Amino acid sequence: MKNVAYINRPNRPLHLYALIYLAFLYVPVLFLPLFSFNDSIYVAFPFKGFTTTWYEQMLDNKPMHRALMNSVRVASVAALVATMFGIFGAKAVTRYRIRGKKLVVGAIMLPLVIPGIILGVALLILVSRLGIPLSLYTITLGHILISIPFSMATLIARFEGFDKSMEEAATDLGDNAWWTFWRVTFPMVFPGVLASLLLCFTISFDEFIMAFFLAGTESTLPIFIYTQLRFPQKLPGVLALGACILAVSFVVVFFAQWLRRRGLAGASNAGV
Amino acid sequence: MSKNDPYISIERLSKHFDSVVAVDQVNVTINSGEFFSLLGASGCGKTTLLRMLGGFEAPTAGEIYIENEPMSGVPPHRRPTNMVFQNYAIFPHLNVRRNIAYGLRAEKLNAAETARRVGEALELVKLQGFGERRSDELSGGQRQRVALARALIRRPKVLLLDEPLGALDKKLREEMQLELRALQQSLGITFVFVTHDQEEALTLSDRVAVMSQGRILQIATPEEIYQRPVSVEVADFIGQMNFIDARVIGVGNGNAVLDTAALGRIRAPTLSGLAQEGAKIVVAIRPEKLRLSKERPHGTGNAVQGVIKNTAYLGDRRHFYVAVQGCDKPLAVAAQEVQESGSQQFEQESPVWISWADESVIVLDAN
Numbered sequence: 077m078k079n080v081a082y083i084n085r086p087n088r089p090l091h092l093y094a095l096i097y098l099a100f101l102y103v104p105v106l107f108l109p110l111f112s113f114n115d116s117i118y119v120a121f122p123f124k125g126f127t128t129t130w131y132e133q134m135l136d137n138k139p140m141h142r143a144l145m146n147s148v149r150v151a152s153v154a155a156l157v158a159t160m161f162g163i164f165g166a167k168a169v170t171r172y173r174i175r176g177k178k179l180v181v182g183a184i185m186l187p188l189v190i191p192g193i194i195l196g197v198a199l200l201i202l203v204s205r206l207g208i209p210l211s212l213y214t215i216t217l218g219h220i221l222i223s224i225p226f227s228m229a230t231l232i233a234r235f236e237g238f239d240k241s242m243e244e245a246a247t248d249l250g251d252n253a254w255w256t257f258w259r260v261t262f263p264m265v266f267p268g269v270l271a272s273l274l275l276c277f278t279i280s281f282d283e284f285i286m287a288f289f290l291a292g293t294e295s296t297l298p299i300f301i302y303t304q305l306r307f308p309q310k311l312p313g314v315l316a317l318g319a320c321i322l323a324v325s326f327v328v329v330f331f332a333q334w335l336r337r338r339g340l341a342g343a344s345n346a347g348v
Numbered sequence: 349m350s351k352n353d354p355y356i357s358i359e360r361l362s363k364h365f366d367s368v369v370a371v372d373q374v375n376v377t378i379n380s381g382e383f384f385s386l387l388g389a390s391g392c393g394k395t396t397l398l399r400m401l402g403g404f405e406a407p408t409a410g411e412i413y414i415e416n417e418p419m420s421g422v423p424p425h426r427r428p429t430n431m432v433f434q435n436y437a438i439f440p441h442l443n444v445r446r447n448i449a450y451g452l453r454a455e456k457l458n459a460a461e462t463a464r465r466v467g468e469a470l471e472l473v474k475l476q477g478f479g480e481r482r483s484d485e486l487s488g489g490q491r492q493r494v495a496l497a498r499a500l501i502r503r504p505k506v507l508l509l510d511e512p513l514g515a516l517d518k519k520l521r522e523e524m525q526l527e528l529r530a531l532q533q534s535l536g537i538t539f540v541f542v543t544h545d546q547e548e549a550l551t552l553s554d555r556v557a558v559m560s561q562g563r564i565l566q567i568a569t570p571e572e573i574y575q576r577p578v579s580v581e582v583a584d585f586i587g588q589m590n591f592i593d594a595r596v597i598g599v600g601n602g603n604a605v606l607d608t609a610a611l612g613r614i615r616a617p618t619l620s621g622l623a624q625e626g627a628k629i630v631v632a633i634r635p636e637k638l639r640l641s642k643e644r645p646h647g648t649g650n651a652v653q654g655v656i657k658n659t660a661y662l663g664d665r666r667h668f669y670v671a672v673q674g675c676d677k678p679l680a681v682a683a684q685e686v687q688e689s690g691s692q693q694f695e696q697e698s699p700v701w702i703s704w705a706d707e708s709v710i711v712l713d714a715n
Contacts, residue, residue: 244431248424249451250425
């Protein structure tokens with residue numbers, strides 16, 4: 077240990093703390109896939125036996141499929157629209173001289189700190205006053221609203237991270253604003269765009285409160301799961317679904333990381 | 349268009365950033381095919397002036413004409429100029445070939461013609477075989493060449509260069525200076541070059557504009573700037589200079605007789621109208637125009653005695669700082685280092701004589 081720098085010396089209490097922390101974080105999550113294979117409708121030890129019944133039931137559960145598809149559609153649209161606004165907003169904030177810029181940015185970021193339940197109620201009142209029927213569209217609207225600050229924050233960092241003389245060089249080399257955006261700005265911020273899409277999709281996908289207030293007859297997955305919890309015999313099915321979502325999330329996160337690393341390594345290999 | 353037509357005409361051009369005046373009523377004409385440098389300390393407005401030429405900043409007042417066309421309101425992509433940016437601004441998502449071909453989009457060339465033009469440009473900057481390199485695989489000098497090729501492929505009439513050699517080490521910088529000069533002469537393009545390095549400006553340029561606080565102090569050839577600076581500020585900025593306060597006591601025959609505390613009564617050629625009798629002026633003499641000797645030199649009246657206070661070894665020459673009575677700062681005297689300098693060994697604290705020729709005395713306004 078003598079040849080290890082002082083600040084790099086191992087510290088046993090801190091190791092222990094790190095282990096406890098990780099356990100606290102992941103053990104509850106691991107119960108989900110574990111009990112999804114348990115041959116009992118009650119989530120309790122000891123295990124009764126191994127079964128794939130719940131997964132088979134899940135495959136036949138038409139209302140669940142419908143809710144899942146609703147969620148995917150809402151989340152996709154919300155992610156795309158929020159990211160688009162995020163790109164416009166981040167470019168404006170980082171590239172133009174705007175009077176009262178800090179105030180504008182603050183106003184855009186505000187939904188981050190407004191409790192979802194308040195936003196939900198406010199939107200519900202607005203939408204019903206305007207006579208707009210509650211539907212997946214109203215949920216999407218709410219999700220766009222709460223996603224934009226996250227998209228902006230992600231993209232502002234990306235816009236600030238690259239030299240604006242890149243864009244000047246593009247205009248100098250004959251490109252107008254449109255071409256400059258598509259040939260330089262967009263490729264340069266593309267990793268940020270991907271990150272924003274994933275982030276906004278995730279936020280919308282598991283958002284409950286706003287969806288609860290703004291849902292019409294069609295519900296999203298979180299609401300569907302919530303309604304299922306009232307029936308004990310449906311619980312294992314929810315566990316199976318949760319395990320599947322968990323697996324997909326892991327794959328997506330690994331894919332995103334892989335993309336990011338590839339982006340870093342081959343930043344200049346991409347085409348025009 | 350012949351070589352000496354005014355090609356770029358800058359008229360009463362100003363740029364204000366809020367309350368800061370970056371460029372203050374500047375008038376310049378730049379000739380076709382000229383290597384023109386804007387020289388000044390950082391913050392003097394030279395880069396702002398260049399960016400206005402490129403169309404990246406809009407002037408607060410005044411106008412720029414290129415080939416008699418007013419440029420205000422003309423965006424960068426429609427100007428006959430191209431720019432080499434200070435940090436090169438190489439697109440990191442494109443390889444060298446695509447970086448260089450970037451500006452050919454509007455020309456709608458076919459693949460073969462594009463490849464030929466890129467090949468030409470690569471050859472011009474001596475980067476053959478580097479086309480498929482990624483930008484992060486290039487050295488500083490190579491990045492600089494890519495930026496140059498990328499700007500030149502559009503065959504601009506004016507190339508704007510914003511301290512393009514600032515990031516390179518000294519040896520590479522000197523190499524690139526020679527190449528840049530050769531390139532400019534073979535292409536015959538007008539170069540407008542921004543630098544804070546006076547040596548670089550003097551080496552490269554046909555003419556230099558010395559700037560300070562948004563104003564142009566002097567526009568002249570490198571020789572003139574060095575030999576005949578028009579003000580104390582210019583003289584101080586370019587090279588090393590000894591300044592001595594003086595008073596005019598007589599004028600005639602293109603000469604002035606001056607009274608100084610340090611050098612006594614001296615003579616100087618007068619070029620401007622400021623040498624009126626009784627006027628307070630400043631005398632400037634370059635260190636290399638002063639001679640050092642142990643004995644009082646014969647045949648000239650221009651000599652004064654002093655004591656060596658300090659020396660600085662500069663490789664090819666040595667600077668001696670000589671304290672002279674009546675002069676608050678020691679005078680700098682440059683002496684060439686020669687092999688047989690044995691006879692001229694000057695010790696510190698030893699008394700020496702300083703001598704000079706009348707022609708080397710520059711008369712400047714006291715302000």
